[in-house]
Amino acid sequence: MASASVGEEEDNNKLTLYSYWRSSCSFRVRIALNLKGLKYHYKPVNLLKGEQSRPEFLQLNPVGFVPVLLDGHTVLYDSFAIIMYLEDKYPHNPLLPLDITKRTINFQAATIVSSTIQPLTNLNLLNYIGEKVGPDEKLPWILSVFRRGFTALEKLLKDHTGRYATGDEVFLADVFLAPQLHAAFKRYSVNKDEFPILARLHEAYNEIPAFQEALPENQPDAVHYCIHTGVARVPSEYELLSTSKVLLLSYSFAIIMNYIGEKVGPDEKLPWTQSAIRKGFTALENLLKDHARRYATGDEIYLADLFLAPQIDAAINIFKVDMKEFPTLSRLHETYNEIPAFREALPENQPDAVH
Structure with a gap:
């Protein structure tokens, strides 16, 4: 669903996603866009080169994080806020179930990922650990964070899973889980045997085209990275979600x-x-x-x-x-x-x- 748009003139009638190929937050937004069948321009932001700290990017997101989504002249940042905006503005292929209990489980799973796993493994914190403690301490820290969060997710989902996290349809929990599982199992070699529910979900997600197209290795800037390195405001209700995640x-x-x-x-x-x-x-x-x-x-x-x-x-x-x-x-x-x-x-x- 993405098209690279580096150097192209912006189309105000089309969505534009500022993304980094390995960012799990960007990954989850790409999945949501794909599940809803929404086409978008892909604008790569190289975090390792510090492009997220350039003045032109900080004009879009003063926090200096990806993803950022442009919908015409509307600017949104923070993946949770972006996804909820997409859910309300583009309600087809809904990401939230009607059942209130199932909705709550989806929010809980998404929050475990976005508040107790991902922030503890982001680039800024890992760089701090590498500088202040030592580079060899980064991987043990990451693995401990994954294990703590995944243990909680296994307990949360054990009575709710079907083919996917909360039943036989793909919902918000799956959108948040998939990138974190991909990073844990593929990048950091977390032992799947410790987390049988999550390991099974990981395999299920790999069969879904919308998830496959959103994979880090399938993004325009992934190849570039390997070769070269080794405005109206959003509506208030979505700003609220952004402020909660700063x-x-x-x-x-x-x-x-x-x-x-x-x-x-x-x-x-x-x-x-x-x-x-x-x-x-x-x-x-x-x-x-x-x-x-x-x-x-x-x-x-x-x-x-x-x-x-x-x-x-x-x-x-x-x-x-x-x-x-x-x-x-x-x-x-x-x-x-x-x-x-x-x-x-x-x-x-x-x-x-x-x-």
Whole structure:
């Protein structure tokens, strides 16, 4: 479904995907596009050359990550947000089942992949481990992350799988699982015998054309890599999903901090954390600048506020981030503190806080 478009004039009536061939986040968006039968231009972004940090790319995604999807003049980033946008705008070949329980299992599986596996194996973190701990520590770290996440997925899916993850139809869980399984089994040689359900799903995905066409080795920039190296904003509801993914979820954050404290040194934990928060907050300021009013995206409380409030609270009260750099987020923090539902949910107001 993809066509390379390097050097071509943009077609405003066609989707354009900024992708890196080995990126699992880009991989899952390619699968979703293929399953929905949507044609798109493929714009390669070489992460190893740092093209994601060039000013022209940061204009599209201030976080500096792939994928980015252009739908005419609409710019979307973060794979989860992109896929949900595609699901709503192009509802044919749905990626979510009607059954609410099955939908929830799909969201849970997708979240395990996107919040507790993929962020812990991304290029930035692996480069940090290689630099601060040593290059030989990267593979053991990756394998430990896969095993932890895959163990959880096996337990989650054991009573729900059919031919695919949650039955006999391909849904959201499959779109998120396939790239992670491909990387684990093909690139990092994770033992399939430890994860029989996931190993069977991996084989099933390899038989589906939409998945085969999305494989890393089948992308235009894969061959180039081997040879040469060895604007309107998105609608608010999709921005909400993007904001929720800018920063790692607290569970993943805690795992990384513990690892840094053990392998690099306890004094390195706070600088790393503050750096990660500042990067995310900078992107959030940029994202929300044209949308924030009383709350993140207007005068009503939505999903973005639910995700933002705990992160801002932690940044200020735990990690002592200087919020002068982030006036929009600082103002939102004060607003959230006026809302009873938010105040009652504060960490210090919970029964176990005294312990």
